[in-house]
Amino acid sequence: MSRTDLKRALLATLFFGAASGIFVATLNNYLAEVHQLDAVARGWLELPRELPGFLIMFITGAMLTVFRETQMAAVAMLLTAVGALGLGYLAPTHAALVIFIIIWSAGDHIIFAVEGPIGLKLAADGKEGRRLGQFGGARNLGTILGVGSVFILARTFGDRFSLFYLIAAGCALIAGVLYARLRVGRGDARSRRLVFKKKYGLFYAISALFGVRKQIFLVFGAWVLVEIHGVPVSTMALLYFIAATLGVIMRPLLGEVIDWLGERTVLAVDEFLLLGVCLTYAFAGDLLSGRAVLFALYAAYILDITLFALRIARTTYLKKIADDPADITPTISMGITIDHAVAMTLPILSGYIWEAYGFQWVFILAGTFAVIGFFVCLQIRTPERP
Numbered sequence: 001m002s003r004t005d006l007k008r009a010l011l012a013t014l015f016f017g018a019a020s021g022i023f024v025a026t027l028n029n030y031l032a033e034v035h036q037l038d039a040v041a042r043g044w045l046e047l048p049r050e051l052p053g054f055l056i057m058f059i060t061g062a063m064l065t066v067f068r069e070t071q072m073a074a075v076a077m078l079l080t081a082v083g084a085l086g087l088g089y090l091a092p093t094h095a096a097l098v099i100f101i102i103i104w105s106a107g108d109h110i111i112f113a114v115e116g117p118i119g120l121k122l123a124a125d126g127k128e129g130r131r132l133g134q135f136g137g138a139r140n141l142g143t144i145l146g147v148g149s150v151f152i153l154a155r156t157f158g159d160r161f162s163l164f165y166l167i168a169a170g171c172a173l174i175a176g177v178l179y180a181r182l183r184v185g186r187g188d189a190r191s192r193r194l195v196f197k198k199k200y201g202l203f204y205a206i207s208a209l210f211g212v213r214k215q216i217f218l219v220f221g222a223w224v225l226v227e228i229h230g231v232p233v234s235t236m237a238l239l240y241f242i243a244a245t246l247g248v249i250m251r252p253l254l255g256e257v258i259d260w261l262g263e264r265t266v267l268a269v270d271e272f273l274l275l276g277v278c279l280t281y282a283f284a285g286d287l288l289s290g291r292a293v294l295f296a297l298y299a300a301y302i303l304d305i306t307l308f309a310l311r312i313a314r315t316t317y318l319k320k321i322a323d324d325p326a327d328i329t330p331t332i333s334m335g336i337t338i339d340h341a342v343a344m345t346l347p348i349l350s351g352y353i354w355e356a357y358g359f360q361w362v363f364i365l366a367g368t369f370a371v372i373g374f375f376v377c378l379q380i381r382t383p384e385r386p
Contacts, residue, residue, distance in 0.1 A: 005184045006122050010138045012073070012178035016111060017142025017244075018149075019080055019171040022164050023104070025147045025240040028222045029233035030087070030161050035097060039223060039359075043351025046219055046344065048098045052106040053340035059106070060113050060333040061193035069114040069121075069329060070182040076114070077176030079107030081169040088165030107172070113336055116315035117329045121184050126259065128319055132312040133255015140247030146171060147244060151237040159233050195330040202379055203318050203331065204338050206267065209373040210311060211339025212346055213274060216366040217304050219347050224281060224359055225301065229294060239298055243305035251309045258310075263317040264380035270310045271374040277304045278367035282360040320382040 031037045037045065052059065063072050083104025091097045116132065123131035150164055157163070225231040225239075258266050280300040284293050315332065322328055350362045 002183060005182050008178050008182055009118060009122060009184070010135065012077075012175045012182075013115070013135050013138040014142035014145075015171045015175035015178070016077065016080075017139035018146030019077075019084065019142075019168040019175065020108070020139070021143030021146035021240060021244060022150055022168040022171075023084070024218070025150050025237040026159075026161060026164050026233055028226045029159060029236060032226055033159060033233075034161060035094060039220075039227065039354045040351040042219060042223060043347040043349075043354075045098070045101065046215060046347035049101045049105050050215070050340050050344045051102060053109040053336050054344055055337070056109045056113055056340070057194060057330065057333040057337040059110065061330065063110070064193050064329070068185055069117050070179055070185060072114050073111055073118065073179035073182075074176045076107040076110035077172045077179060079103055079110070080172040081107075081176070083107060084165040084169040084172060088162040088169075109336060113333045114329060116312070116332055118182070118184065120315070120319055120328065128316045129255040129258030129312065130252070131255070132315060133252040133258070133309070136251030136255065136309050136312060137248050140244040140251055142171070143244035144241060144248065147237045147241040151234055151241060154232075154234040154237060193330060194334070195327050196334055197323070197327075197331075199321065199323070200318070200327075200331055200334075202376070203314065203321070204335055205376055206314055206317075206373075206380075207335030207339040208342050209271075209339075209369060209376060210314070211342045212369045213366065213373070214308075214339070215342075215347050216350060216362060217277075220350055220354065220359065220362050221281060221301055221304060225297060228359065229297070231294075239301055240305065243302045246302070246306055247309060250306055254309050255312060258313045258316055262380075263313040263320075263382065264377060266310055266313050267317075267377040267380065268374055270307055270313075271370050271377055273303070273307055274373070275367050275370040277307075278363045278370055282363040282367070317380060317382060 028042075031042060031045070060072065063075070067075065083100050083102075083106075086096070086100030086103060091100050115135065119132045119135045120128055146168070149167055153160060153163060222236065225236065254266075277300045280296055284296040284300075288296055314335070315328075318328060318331055318335075319325075322331070350365065353361050353365065
């Protein structure tokens with residue numbers, strides 16, 4: 001393992017984290033303030049936004065015929081930069097919005113398919129969780145810088161979304177240059193293009209459940225704060241800033257915990273805690289009053305973002321059960337496609353549930369999936385290390 005590659009990869013992850021943090025912290029306010037979307041339209045937007053994720057096994061399969069994972073990461077960052085600039089300067093209509101959301105999303109999903117395999121190549125045996133946790137910490141440090149800049153600029157100049165997305169594009173381009181300079185994996189056999197095996201069925205199931213959880217909370221968790229409680233972009237950025245700051249410390253520690261306790265325990269506990277987050281979103285308004293409601297929702301929002309760090313346990317689990325290292329990247333891509341088969345349609349259903357019955361039922365639905373996920377994760381088994 002090259003120390004130079006490790007430093008470059010961590011720095012690339014930091015800049016990617018900055019770009020991603022800006023996007024997550026501002027997107028819901030951007031859609032509500034600039035394009036005046038309601039909950040139903042917000043749910044429908046997830047269909048094109050998640051389309052690249054649904055197609056990712058085909059996208060990465062095609063790219064693997066030409067590129068290695070590090071080169072794919074560089075291309076992903078270029079797409080992210082183009083999407084950011086388009087949203088900031090070239091999306092006055094809903095049609096243009098959809099086009100640049102898709103471009104941004106393509107970059108985002110490609111990087112998620114290859115960042116785990118890149119991290120695994122830079123990890124020692126038995127320390128995969130630790131290494132991926134370090135990458136997660138670097139991403140969160142970048143998020144702090146990106147979201148911090150949004151918070152300061154929003155307080156100083158107001159909601160200048162074109163400026164926010166210009167900064168995001170610059171961060172993505174720097175990350176792309178760093179990824180392009182990585183040498184790790186150049187001598188390895190190429191990853192396979194497509195993999196679908198019965199042996200990886202539990203990994204696929206966990207990926208699908210993660211897609212349910214991710215979409216409900218990324219879309220409607222933040223939407224509760226923005227639409228129901230009128231939380232401004234500066235406060236959303238501050239919440240994400242707090243979560244990212246915790247992540248700098250927690251992600252490496254959680255990686256160590258995965259190596260120590262194993263994926264079965266960690267992922268089952270994640271689902272149990274997620275149930276608590278769901279119940280908070282659903283019933284905080286009925287059980288609490290005044291500012292206590294907001295503080296409870298803020299805590300749930302921060303906890304949920306922190307728990308997202310545990311998704312690396314899926315990657316370490318896959319490495320332990322993989323028949324061949326060449327299976328890892330295409331199997332992760334297959335998992336992303338499966339989780340998006342669910343995630344593309346669930347926000348649309350959730351948007352209608354929100355409008356017809358109230359937002360509480362969206363989170364009751366999410367809580368039901370958390371209970372299912374708890375029992376699914378208890379089925380995880382990994383081979384004993386020699």
